[in-house]
Amino acid sequence: MSDGVVIRAADPGDASALVELARSVGAEPGGWLLSTDDWRSAADERRYLRSLKRHPHAQVLVAESDHRVVGRLSIARDPHPASAHVADLGLMVAASHRRHGVGRALLEHAVAWALGAGVSKLELHVFPHNEAAIALYEAFGFEREGYRKAHYRRGEEYVDAILMALTIG
Numbered sequence: 001m002s003d004g005v006v007i008r009a010a011d012p013g014d015a016s017a018l019v020e021l022a023r024s025v026g027a028e029p030g031g032w033l034l035s036t037d038d039w040r041s042a043a044d045e046r047r048y049l050r051s052l053k054r055h056p057h058a059q060v061l062v063a064e065s066d067h068r069v070v071g072r073l074s075i076a077r078d079p080h081p082a083s084a085h086v087a088d089l090g091l092m093v094a095a096s097h098r099r100h101g102v103g104r105a106l107l108e109h110a111v112a113w114a115l116g117a118g119v120s121k122l123e124l125h126v127f128p129h130n131e132a133a134i135a136l137y138e139a140f141g142f143e144r145e146g147y148r149k150a151h152y153r154r155g156e157e158y159v160d161a162i163l164m165a166l167t168i169g
Contacts, residue, residue, distance in 0.1 A: 005070070005102055007109045010060040015046035017069035018062070025092045031159075032130055033092065034152050059113050063093070063102045070097040073106040077119055087119040091133070103136050111168050120169045125151070125161040134162065142166045 010018065019042045026033040040048070052058055057079070063071030071093040078086045089110055093102045114122055125148070126133050142164040150158035 005063050005065045005097070005100075005105065007061055007063050007105050010049055010052075010062045010072070012046045012049045014062055014069055015049060016042040018049075018060075018072055019045050021069055021072060021092065021094060024094065028095065030130070031127065031154065032133070034154055057117065059110075061106055061109050061113075063097070063106055065097060065102075070094040071102045071106055073110050075110050075113060075122070077117060085119060086121045086123060087114055087117070089122055089124050091124070098132065103133075104140060107136075107140050111166075115169050121165055121167050123163060123165040125163055128160050128162055134164075137164050137166075140166065 019039055022033065022039040026039060049060060052060060058074070058076035061073045061075075062069050071091075073089060073091045075087050075089040077084060078088065091103055091106060093106075110122065114120075122142075123145070124137070124142070126137065128134075128147075143166070144162055145165045146163040148161045148163060151161040152159050
């Protein structure tokens, strides 16, 4: 991993940096996120991060390098009792820090959180054109479980998603 990258739980003081990261990644021509430029405000992000203190079934992790947020991983347990053993995650890494182990480090911390929370399955959606992310997830042990046609609306178009999952513990 990149030297000096620290993975830690996000706190409300990270809100502006997390919004900046999401807007930057969302604006990339590769179309890596569902959002383009309509990410929530820093105030909304701050409220969301504060709310996590009251909800032990979710966590936001940040990757920090030189006092700058360069990655984010959100993880949340499924609220339905029949699937409470499953948690959904979302990952983004700044372009400047991709392919340096930041994503892998965030995933490792997500697995540790999940095991502590009694979660035994992690799942995510990834766009079929995001080959680098798919390679990361497969190298980490995620398997493709399904293909969802026109599953999300991104801007004015519908986009497909690959469902991937990892059984842990």
